[in-house]
Amino acid sequence: MAETLTQEQIDALLSSAMSGEVVESSKEPDVKEYDFRAPKKFTKERIKILDSIFDNYARLLSSYLTGLLRLYCKVSLASIEEQRYFEFNNALPDYVMMGTLDLGIHDDDIGTVTAIVQLSNSLTYILIDRLLGGHGEYKDADRDFTEIEVSIIDKIINNMSALLHDPWEPYVDVNPSVVNIETNSRVYSAVDYDDTMILVALEATVNDTKTIITICMPVLSLDELMQKYVSKSVRNTRRLDAVREQDRRDNIMRALNDTSLNITAELGKTSLNMFDVLNLQVDDIIPLDMSIDSNVTLKIGNKVWFDGKLGSFNQNKAVKIENVFRSEV
Numbered sequence: 001m002a003e004t005l006t007q008e009q010i011d012a013l014l015s016s017a018m019s020g021e022v023v024e025s026s027k028e029p030d031v032k033e034y035d036f037r038a039p040k041k042f043t044k045e046r047i048k049i050l051d052s053i054f055d056n057y058a059r060l061l062s063s064y065l066t067g068l069l070r071l072y073c074k075v076s077l078a079s080i081e082e083q084r085y086f087e088f089n090n091a092l093p094d095y096v097m098m099g100t101l102d103l104g105i106h107d108d109d110i111g112t113v114t115a116i117v118q119l120s121n122s123l124t125y126i127l128i129d130r131l132l133g134g135h136g137e138y139k140d141a142d143r144d145f146t147e148i149e150v151s152i153i154d155k156i157i158n159n160m161s162a163l164l165h166d167p168w169e170p171y172v173d174v175n176p177s178v179v180n181i182e183t184n185s186r187v188y189s190a191v192d193y194d195d196t197m198i199l200v201a202l203e204a205t206v207n208d209t210k211t212i213i214t215i216c217m218p219v220l221s222l223d224e225l226m227q228k229y230v231s232k233s234v235r236n237t238r239r240l241d242a243v244r245e246q247d248r249r250d251n252i253m254r255a256l257n258d259t260s261l262n263i264t265a266e267l268g269k270t271s272l273n274m275f276d277v278l279n280l281q282v283d284d285i286i287p288l289d290m291s292i293d294s295n296v297t298l299k300i301g302n303k304v305w306f307d308g309k310l311g312s313f314n315q316n317k318a319v320k321i322e323n324v325f326r327s328e329v
Contacts, residue, residue, distance in 0.1 A: 104175030123211035
């Protein structure tokens with residue numbers, strides 16, 4: 001609804017117009033730039049699916065890095081966006097660790113689906129320093145990496161790629177493997193510079209140092225993958241949600257039905273001072289707060305579930321249940 005001006009505001013506008021003053025709007029228009037040469041190909045629904053996949057991947061990566069470095073590491077999903085590859089590449093330093101992955105999807109209709117895993121130099125040097133006996137400290141260095149350093153990071157990226165299997169499993173069976181490791185971003189040629197990519201940025205915090213892990217995937221390959229596998233999986237998942245929920249409830253109830261519980265029969269209570277307790281003898285009688293005709297209380301934990309009459313059954317003490325109090329638990 002349009003904003004209604006008061007009489008004072010109308011008079012002020014008229015005065016400004018008559019005096020020749022320029023009236024500036026206090027609110028800037030909310031305009032978002034759109035590149036018609038590279039239209040967005042991914043819908044919000046597909047971005048949401050990728051968000052779920054890589055959010056799970058970030059949790060797996062947190063556990064892996066924590067165990068590898070023996071330091072607390074937290075990895076979280078920072079952003080997912082579409083971008084031209086040259087825009088991403090131009091922002092990288094000359095020397096950086098980049099691994100090319102083959103997602104291992106064997107389908108003639110889709111072909112080879114590749115991905116690029118790029119580690120920020122801060123994370124790379126922290127990993128190298130820690131695994132070579134250091135404290136996991138980052139020291140900025142503008143140089144190429146040695147063969148030993150490349151070998152260390154190659155092994156780590158291989159393990160990181162293997163963790164992609166479980167997050168993708170509900171949609172498609174992937175078996176990622178590292179094709180090669182490149183340390184010079186300017187000569188990297190696995191994809192064309194004009195290709196539109198999906199950039200997944202993961203923020204990794206190690207030793208209070210925030211670092212970035214970026215995963216790039218070509219939009220065309222990912223679009224084919226989403227159309228053939230992921231969309232079909234989402235439709236099937238929606239249809240089976242009600243059935244799965246009922247199965248889950250039934251499994252929980254079956255597990256609970258086989259659970260053993262300790263039931264305590266409480267005859268009554270009383271209070272004695274320490275002198276009386278120390279002087280108790282055989283055949284002494286301790287009066288309780290319950291009459292002889294009162295029911296015995298049956299408890300599970302600290303809650304009263306039943307009460308009944310004390311008796312015997314097959315030469316064992318027994319309680320015949322008369323009242324049920326489960327609704328009060």
